[in-house]
Amino acid sequence: MTFQANIPGYADPALHAHGLFIGGKWEKGGGIPVLDPSTGNPLAEVPDASVEDALRAVDAAAAAAAGWRATPARHRSEILRRWFQLMTQHAEELAMLIALENGKALPDARGEVGYATEFFRWYAEEATRIPGEYRHTPSGSHNILVDHEPIGIAVLITPWNFPAAMATRKIGPALAAGCTVILKPASETPLTAYAMARLGEEAGVPAGVVNVLTTRNPGEITNAMLADPRVRKLSFTGSTGVGRILLAEAAKSVVSCSMELGGNAPFLVFDDADLEAALDGAMIAKMRNAGEACTAANRFYVQAGIHDAFVAGLTARMAALKIGPGYDPATQCGPMITQNAVHKIDRLVSDAIAAGARATTGGAPLPGNGYFYPPTVLDNVPAGAAIAREEIFGPVAPIYRFETEEEAIGQANETEYGLAAYVYTRDLKRAMRVGRGIEAGMLGINRGLMSDPAAPFGGVKQSGLGREGGVTGILEFMEAKYYAVEF
Incomplete structure (x- = not known):
């Protein structure tokens, strides 16, 4: 268009x-x-x-x-x-x-x-x-x-x-x-x-x-x-x-x-989660405004039993998004705000891949005019990669595998930020327990969108x-x- x-x-x-x-x-x-x-x-x-x-x-x-x-x-x-x-x-x-x-x-x-x-x-x-x-x-x-x-x-x-x-x-x-x-x-x-x-x-x-x-x-x-x-x-x-x-x-x-x-929101998916609901929520939490949101899911922690299915499902959904100008009615993922934003995303993705991560879709800037970066899924991301610490502000979903609830909470809190977090599980007691353990001002429990004018919006720590x-x-x-x- x-x-x-x-x-x-x-x-x-x-x-x-x-x-x-x-x-x-x-x-x-x-x-x-x-x-x-x-x-x-x-x-x-x-x-x-x-x-x-x-x-x-x-x-x-x-x-x-x-x-x-x-x-x-x-x-x-x-x-x-x-x-x-x-x-x-x-x-x-x-x-x-x-x-x-x-x-x-x-x-x-x-x-x-x-x-x-x-x-x-x-x-x-x-x-x-x-x-x-x-x-x-x-x-x-x-x-x-x-x-x-x-x-x-x-x-x-x-x-x-x-x-x-x-x-x-x-x-x-x-x-x-x-x-x-x-x-x-x-x-x-x-x-x-x-x-x-x-x-x-x-x-x-x-x-x-x-x-x-x-x-x-x-x-x-x-x-x-x-x-x-x-x-x-x-x-x-x-x-x-x-x-x-x-x-x-x-x-x-x-x-x-x-x-x-700033934010560095963790998105936790437990083995007992409804997979399709978790994928729906992940797409909202990650791809709202093409990931250029302070509440965007920045780190996906997925329990071992559901990990592979989640990676496959998210890869399929991200790969299917239509990229184009925001004002084109068919577009689902628009451009980044500036060329510098594209450079930052590319630096984080390249660093993660060099450290052993695998891009299951996307992974490199798009050629041509405009500031486009494709929806990207990274699997096997090392915990020490820069992308785990920095706010991505783009359409990139790094995925990390975890085994236990305690491990997931610990990884979620390994950041100076504490704005938002997401938890997917069918066990409400677990959801509340994990929510109390995560250092964040806002929690999305089995939903990928939490912002509401009637709710208090804000974070803890350096958020x-x-x-x-x-x-x-x-x-x-x-x-x-x-x-x-x-x-």
């Missing part, structure tokens, strides 16, 4: 090449090309924000802060609800736009848009349910009243792999709590963020409540915003390495941080700090205030 530049509506990249979006105004500029990863050709060009632009965005957020904070929760809720409705109305256009700039296969892009919109619906409801507390002190000397107030201006930094969902997962609770925000999307996929900002305008978001910046120098402008005493929150989704740097920078001003960082989504997500953007009351 050849991309046609006259795609109508919000799917048209040219419509979103007019940011920055500061204080409710669109400011034209250029400097950052947005490429189609299926071809490497440009789709559009977006502005390259300076430090001065970033500080103007803080000014805009500060000017809008008092009014938004004082806006009744019901009104904030209704604006988020309208934003949800508009995203739903334009869902197919947004999915096409994601497929164009991200390379994500259309079914995955549609799934992301559906997931993204639900954060606005969920937090439209949570905006009116902000909790408080009233109780007596044990001594009887006075009463305790606890209120929750908006934390203040929030800087939101989102990655390229889920350009819609990672934005709504932060904007939704921030606005519901009464905070104003500055969103800095990834420069690889900024068009979706600008499209959603346009829909937010239409939904009635007041000027300055949501600001959007794109830049080639994210470190410089983020540091400048974090140094501004009016900024009180940083919410970041991205790599653990960048997260460490941002935490150190935020510490200089004691800015509250929420961090959703992050705090939780997004669920009833706790809004509290990441609020401060508890205690009143000692005599009456």
